[in-house]
Amino acid sequence: SAVISQKPSRDICQRGTSLTIQCQVDSQVTMMFWYRQQPGQSLTLIATANQGSEATYESGFVIDKFPISRPNLTFSTLTVSNMSPEDSSIYLCSVGGGVYGYTFGSGTRLTVV
Amino acid sequence: DAKTTQPTSMDCAEGRAANLPCNHSTISGNEYVYWYRQIHSQGPQYIIHGLKNNETNEMASLIITEDRKSSTLILPHATLRDTAVYYCIVNNGANNLFFGTGTRLTVIP
Numbered sequence: 001s002a003v004i005s006q007k008p009s010r011d012i013c014q015r016g017t018s019l020t021i022q023c024q025v026d027s028q029v030t031m032m033f034w035y036r037q038q039p040g041q042s043l044t045l046i047a048t049a050n051q052g053s054e055a056t057y058e059s060g061f062v063i064d065k066f067p068i069s070r071p072n073l074t075f076s077t078l079t080v081s082n083m084s085p086e087d088s089s090i091y092l093c094s095v096g097g098g099v100y101g102y103t104f105g106s107g108t109r110l111t112v113v
Numbered sequence: 114d115a116k117t118t119q120p121t122s123m124d125c126a127e128g129r130a131a132n133l134p135c136n137h138s139t140i141s142g143n144e145y146v147y148w149y150r151q152i153h154s155q156g157p158q159y160i161i162h163g164l165k166n167n168e169t170n171e172m173a174s175l176i177i178t179e180d181r182k183s184s185t186l187i188l189p190h191a192t193l194r195d196t197a198v199y200y201c202i203v204n205n206g207a208n209n210l211f212f213g214t215g216t217r218l219t220v221i222p
Contacts, residue, residue, distance in 0.1 A: 001159070042200070042212040043157065058209065092156050101147060101159030102210060109154075 002027050002095050006105030013083055013112050020079045021108045023093035028073035033094040033102070034066070043092065049076045083112045116140070117201045122217040125195075131188040133216050135201030138182040144205045146177060148186045150197040151215070157200065160186065191220045 003026040013019050023032060034046040046066055047055040055068040069077045080087050088111050096102040118136040125131040137146065147162040161168055161175045163184070168175045174187040188195055200215040 004156075006156075042214055043210075044212075045209050094156075096159075097206065101149070101162060102157075103159065104156030107154075107156050 001101075002029065002103045004093060004095065004103055004105040006093055006108060008108055009106065010109040011111070013110065015084050015112055017083055018079055018081045019083065019110060020077050021091055021093075023076045023078070023105055025074045025095055029095040030073070031095070031097075032070065032076045034068065034076075034078045035092045035094060035104075037090040037092065037107070039088065046078070046091075080110065083110075085112045088112045116203045116211060117213050119199075119201050119213065119216045121214065122219070124219050124221055125188075125191045127193060127220050127222050128190055131186075131191040131195065131218060131220070133186040133188075133199050133201075133218065134183065135186070136183045137201070137203045140181050140203050141205065144203045146175065146181075146184050147202040147204055147210075148173070148175065149200045149202065149212075150195075151200070152194075152197040157212075160199075191218075193220050193222065196220045 005024040007022045032049045035043045036046050037043045045058050046061045047057040049055045049068045049070040051070045051073050067079045090107045090109050092107045093105045094102045145162050145164050148160040149157040151157045161170055161173050163175045163177050177184045196219050198215040198217050200212045202210055
């Protein structure tokens with residue numbers, strides 16, 4: 001299965017600013033997925049990122065708030081824009097599917113103050 | 114929309130088998146049952162999946178009832194490192210994994 005490197009592992013940010021989270025995979029993958037895990041909650045899919053096309057966002061998530069880049073088959077970024085304390089969560093990227101299931105990064109723990 | 118129902122929490126003595134149940138009474142014929150776990154401060158980890166037959170790998174065994182409406186994940190010899198939240202997910206290969214609330218397993222020394 002793939003190995004994912006996610007950066008930063010954690011950050012504390014001021015409200016109104018933006019944070020870009022990076023996800024690097026050790027192999028080429030067609031789709032990459034971004035999830036949010038709010039404190040004490042389960043994971044929720046934000047969007048699916050395909051290389052060469054715009055990301056597909058799930059209900060409740062919009063591109064202006066969570067812009068995603070997918071410049072090649074091994075890399076993606078998620079930006080959390082104009083942050084508020086409600087954006088404090090763990091953000092995770094994921095790849096895979098099929099017989100090996102999905103592989104997740106270790107997550108980015110974001111605190112907005 | 115919750116497709117699975119799991120107990121909120123369970124305890125298991127170290128060295129004993131941990132049996133984690135999951136109900137998925139509305140599962141469709143083309144949906145697999147997946148199990149993931151999330152150890153504190155880490156991303157979810159794939160454990161095992163199955164369609165109809167029981168499955169076993171180096172981590173766990175998955176027992177699926179004949180009517181496929183429920184399943185049990187078995188960790189044969191639980192260790193302290195198995196303390197985690199365990200998620201049972203039904204999925205037909207679509208990309209949106211619905212994690213639900215999971216079962217918080219605590220392995221007790």
